[in-house]
Amino acid sequence: MDIHxxxxxxxxxxxxxxxxxxxxxxxxxxxxxLTINALRPSGLPLVYLSKEVRLQxxxxxxxxxxxxxRGNLPDIAQSLSFDQFRARVLxxxxxxxxxxPEAFYRLGHVPGALSLPREDFKKGYLKIQNQKxxxxxxxxxxxxxxxxxxxxxxxxxxxxxxxxRHVFVFRGGWDEWSRAxxxxxxxx
Amino acid sequence: xxxxxxxxxYIRATRLxxxxxxxxxxxxxxxxxxxxxxxxxxxxxxxxILVSPLAFTIPVMEVMLGGVLLSGWRIRSSLFGxxxxxxxxxxxxxxxxxxxxxxxxxxxxxxxVSPSGVWFAFFRDTVFLAFVGVAYLGSYSIRKAxxxxxxxx
Numbered sequence: 001m002d003i004h005x006x007x008x009x010x011x012x013x014x015x016x017x018x019x020x021x022x023x024x025x026x027x028x029x030x031x032x033x034l035t036i037n038a039l040r041p042s043g044l045p046l047v048y049l050s051k052e053v054r055l056q057x058x059x060x061x062x063x064x065x066x067x068x069x070r071g072n073l074p075d076i077a078q079s080l081s082f083d084q085f086r087a088r089v090l091x092x093x094x095x096x097x098x099x100x101p102e103a104f105y106r107l108g109h110v111p112g113a114l115s116l117p118r119e120d121f122k123k124g125y126l127k128i129q130n131q132k133x134x135x136x137x138x139x140x141x142x143x144x145x146x147x148x149x150x151x152x153x154x155x156x157x158x159x160x161x162x163x164x165r166h167v168f169v170f171r172g173g174w175d176e177w178s179r180a181x182x183x184x185x186x187x188x
Numbered sequence: 189x190x191x192x193x194x195x196x197x198y199i200r201a202t203r204l205x206x207x208x209x210x211x212x213x214x215x216x217x218x219x220x221x222x223x224x225x226x227x228x229x230x231x232x233x234x235x236x237i238l239v240s241p242l243a244f245t246i247p248v249m250e251v252m253l254g255g256v257l258l259s260g261w262r263i264r265s266s267l268f269g270x271x272x273x274x275x276x277x278x279x280x281x282x283x284x285x286x287x288x289x290x291x292x293x294x295x296x297x298x299x300x301v302s303p304s305g306v307w308f309a310f311f312r313d314t315v316f317l318a319f320v321g322v323a324y325l326g327s328y329s330i331r332k333a334x335x336x337x338x339x340x341x
Contacts, residue, residue: 014264014328021265022272025256029249030241037221037244044221048239051226 078156078168080141082180085170088141097128099144099151100174106187110143110177113185118144118151121158140167146175195326199263202323206270206316207257214250216297221247227294231284249273267324274317281310 037043049057080088088094089110096113098105102124105115116124140159144151152169159167170177178184217224225243228234234242253273256266277295284291285306293309 011328018265018268021262022269025252025269026245026249029252030245032252033244033248034241036248037240042222044225044240044243046240048225048229048236048243050229 080168080170082170082172082176085141085143085172085177086180086182088139093139095128095140097140097142097155098174099142099155100149104145104174108178108184108186109174111183111185113143116142116155118155121155125162140164141170142167143170143173143177146173147171149173192329195329199267199323199327202319203257203260203263203267206320207254209254209316210250210257210270210273211254213296214247214252214254217247217250220297224294227292230289230291231280232287232289233280233283264324264327267320267327270320271317271324274313274320278310278313278317281306281313285310 089096089112092112096110097116098109098113099116099118101117101119102115105113105117109115114124114128116128142152142156142159144155152171152173156167156169221240221243224247225239228239228242229236250273253266253269256262257270281293289306291306293305295309295313
């Protein structure tokens with residue numbers, strides 16, 4: 001066989017060997033990298049997310065956490081018992097808000113309470129906004145009809161979103177207050 | 189000293205130096221894949237779908253290649269792998285320099301970002317490529333001694 005042919009054949013075989021080696025190395029690296037990435041808690045998503053998208057995701061997660069926390073608060077720290085509520089009503093330094101429809105508020109409500117119905121929130125909110133700023137400390141309690149009523153929670157959540165702080169809920173509501181024989185007021 | 193011995197020393201020195209370089213370059217990227225992916229994006233040549241796979245494959249490949257070069261196993265093939273990888277890096281840096289991109293090379297972790305940074309990295313990798321490429325071509329001129337499996341070609 002011609003020596004030149006032999007050299008070409010050998011070189012070609014070596015190039016194929018070397019290329020195969022690189023391809024195998026690349027595939028192996030991909031598999032190892034993929035496995036390490038999958039096992040790592042802070043691994044990369046398979047499709048790259050830009051810095052802006054990643055930041056937006058963090059903001060969304062935070063928002064969701066805050067909303068979840070807001071939703072949980074009235075059931076734990078921000079919910080007042082009957083005795084706590086009564087004490088604060090008697091102090092007369094707290095803003096008490098009645099979240100029931102205005103018709104029920106007119107029939108009877110906790111002394112000193114203002115009407116902020118959930119169903120007509122905007123109108124009630126504009127009415128009480130100035131009173132809160134001038135007459136009351138930064139502490140508010142919202143109640144509605146009874147334990148089964150969620151309007152106090154919804155009104156509280158809305159107030160918190162509007163920047164109010166220290167907003168508490170009395171879950172027993174008008175039902176527990178009136179059954180205990182506590183004083184009431186009505187609008188004539 | 190024979191010509192074969194000179195080649196042998198040159199190849200040994202090259203694979204040890206650049207094996208160490210690849211190993212270091214791969215290790216500094218471990219745990220910083222997200223930063224590395226952000227740097228790959230800045231080159232503006234990869235579709236989004238390939239960025240993450242490259243970001244976790246390249247560091248592993250560099251470490252493996254560095255390990256193979258240092259170990260002396262399949263020297264010719266590993267030198268070919270190093271040459272190929274460096275050639276890709278050089279071409280990537282060249283296009284970035286030509287387009288005037290002011291980016292961090294990302295070759296060895298965090299590096300200074302300056303208008304001349306890309307061209308500096310390009311020339312550095314070109315020198316690396318020259319050394320490794322010559323070693324690869326030189327590896328063809330060395331014959332394996334009878335019974336030898338590592339340490340030579």
